[in-house]
Amino acid sequence: MGLRERKKAETRAALSWAAIRLVVERGFDNVKVEDIAAAAGVSPRTFNNYFAGKGDAIVSRHLDRLRRAADDLRARPAGEPLWTAITAVALAQLEPGPELAAHPVADQEAWAAGVRTMIAEPALQGDLLRAGALAEAEVAAAVAGRTGTDLSKDMYPHLVASVVMAANNVAQAHSLRAGPHVSMPELLTEALARIAAGLPPP
Amino acid sequence: MGLRERKKAETRAALSWAAIRLVVERGFDNVKVEDIAAAAGVSPRTFNNYFAGKGDAIVSRHLDRLRRAADDLRARPAGEPLWTAITAVALAQLEPGPELAAHPVADQEAWAAGVRTMIAEPALQGDLLRAGALAEAEVAAAVAGRTGTDLSKDMYPHLVASVVMAANNVAQAHSLRAGPHVSMPELLTEALARIAAGLPPP
DNA sequence: CCAAAAACTTGCGTGCCCCGCATCTTTGCG
DNA sequence: CGCAAAGATGCGGGGCACGCAAGTTTTTGG
Numbered sequence: 001m002g003l004r005e006r007k008k009a010e011t012r013a014a015l016s017w018a019a020i021r022l023v024v025e026r027g028f029d030n031v032k033v034e035d036i037a038a039a040a041g042v043s044p045r046t047f048n049n050y051f052a053g054k055g056d057a058i059v060s061r062h063l064d065r066l067r068r069a070a071d072d073l074r075a076r077p078a079g080e081p082l083w084t085a086i087t088a089v090a091l092a093q094l095e096p097g098p099e100l101a102a103h104p105v106a107d108q109e110a111w112a113a114g115v116r117t118m119i120a121e122p123a124l125q126g127d128l129l130r131a132g133a134l135a136e137a138e139v140a141a142a143v144a145g146r147t148g149t150d151l152s153k154d155m156y157p158h159l160v161a162s163v164v165m166a167a168n169n170v171a172q173a174h175s176l177r178a179g180p181h182v183s184m185p186e187l188l189t190e191a192l193a194r195i196a197a198g199l200p201p202p
Numbered sequence: 203m204g205l206r207e208r209k210k211a212e213t214r215a216a217l218s219w220a221a222i223r224l225v226v227e228r229g230f231d232n233v234k235v236e237d238i239a240a241a242a243g244v245s246p247r248t249f250n251n252y253f254a255g256k257g258d259a260i261v262s263r264h265l266d267r268l269r270r271a272a273d274d275l276r277a278r279p280a281g282e283p284l285w286t287a288i289t290a291v292a293l294a295q296l297e298p299g300p301e302l303a304a305h306p307v308a309d310q311e312a313w314a315a316g317v318r319t320m321i322a323e324p325a326l327q328g329d330l331l332r333a334g335a336l337a338e339a340e341v342a343a344a345v346a347g348r349t350g351t352d353l354s355k356d357m358y359p360h361l362v363a364s365v366v367m368a369a370n371n372v373a374q375a376h377s378l379r380a381g382p383h384v385s386m387p388e389l390l391t392e393a394l395a396r397i398a399a400g401l402p403p404p
Numbered sequence: 405c406c407a408a409a410a411a412c413t414t415g416c417g418t419g420c421c422c423c424g425c426a427t428c429t430t431t432g433c434g
Numbered sequence: 435c436g437c438a439a440a441g442a443t444g445c446g447g448g449g450c451a452c453g454c455a456a457g458t459t460t461t462t463g464g
Contacts (some may be wrong), residue, residue: 126328147403158372166364174357198400
């Protein structure tokens with residue numbers, strides 16, 4: 001990888017991280033694009049060369065994570081049953097990545113609260129959902145490759161991808177509602193199991 | 203219903219309809235909020251008393267439709283099996299509402315093309331997905347009422363609602379991909395059936 | 405090793421958008 | 435009828451996204 005690409009990746013990461021940190025700390029409307037650019041050490045104009053808006057910058061890490069999960073699904077052993085592979089990848093994706101170690105958080109509690117109010121921001125939910133839709137397309141491709149179905153002719157891979165993202169979102173939302181008493185891995189496993197069972201009424 | 207509320211509803215409908223029509227005809231960025239307000243016979247400032255932005259105005263009809271579907275689900279006979287009720291409502295919601303008769307379209311072909319490019323607009327997809335999420339909450343409430351589950355404690359109603367919306371979206375997207383050769387009702391029925399069967403690999 | 409080319413950053417200017425506030429008009433009600 | 439509540443409108447401010455035209459840095463090819 002050349003110097004050029006490396007610097008681009010660094011700038012992009014710096015901008016995204018700065019956006020997240022500032023918004024979590026101060027709230028969405030109390031952060032101007034100008035602030036984010038300054039925190040990342042670039043001009044305000046440059047921010048828009050990397051992201052179309054505040055929302056995109058914030059969501060980009062999330063999107064990367066989901067994309068990586070789609071890749072992981074491709075990388076699972078070919079013989080493995082589909083739902084086994086999906087569950088494994090979904091659970092693996094919950095583990096905090098190495099980028100968390102690079103940006104330690106002082107007050108864990110305040111950070112979590114900030115994140116909650118951040119994702120509650122209406123302006124961001126659109127961007128979050130769009131990121132989900134983007135990732136969904138890649139998951140669908142992975143599922144198609146795995147099951148030998150045709151992306152453009154069969155609904156099946158899209159259906160699976162969409163439903164898996166739904167399970168993810170629902171488990172996440174439920175975890176926020178219920179507090180940290182129940183563990184995400186359990187919720188996600190339950191959600192996926194229920195879906196694979198056809199969602200019979202309880 | 204008093205005069206006051208009736209006029210509000212009319213203005214709201216006029217704004218939403220004008221927004222859709224203009225954007226379908228001219229494209230998203232070639233329509234200014236000012237144009238929409240003018241077409242609805244109202245001041246530009248008033249537009250923002252009804253909608254937070256162009257996207258919201260365009261999406262509001264879609265959202266109303268989904269909301270009505272959630273109500274329909276509540277209205278189904280109580281003894282009916284859940285998935286039967288859901289499928290019925292999902293199919294009923296495909297029928298064009300009475301508002302279509304009030305706004306006949308001259309060139310059916312051009313209109314459909316315009317709608318396709320409209321919903322392809324990135325700026326709108328966020329709003330569309332947000333509307334879906336809003337409706338999802340109401341569907342979840344309806345499912346909870348039907349199955350005697352607790353919205354805040356059980357994941358089940360959210361899971362069902364989310365997955366049903368997913369089926370809807372996937373069927374819609376597939377219909378756009380495949381062209382009008384295959385009928386939406388068939389696609390939706392297939393999607394829901396597959397989900398109720400636990401999405402076994404084909 | 406060096407110059408031309410390609411890629412990236414930056415400043416500036418433009419058009420649009422969302423919203424708070426004050427004011428004026430309309431509606432609902434006793 | 436007359437007053438209180440609700441809505442419409444005009445004005446102005448704070449921002450944001452992006453096109454364009456330099457300036458600067460990396461890459462490339464001889």
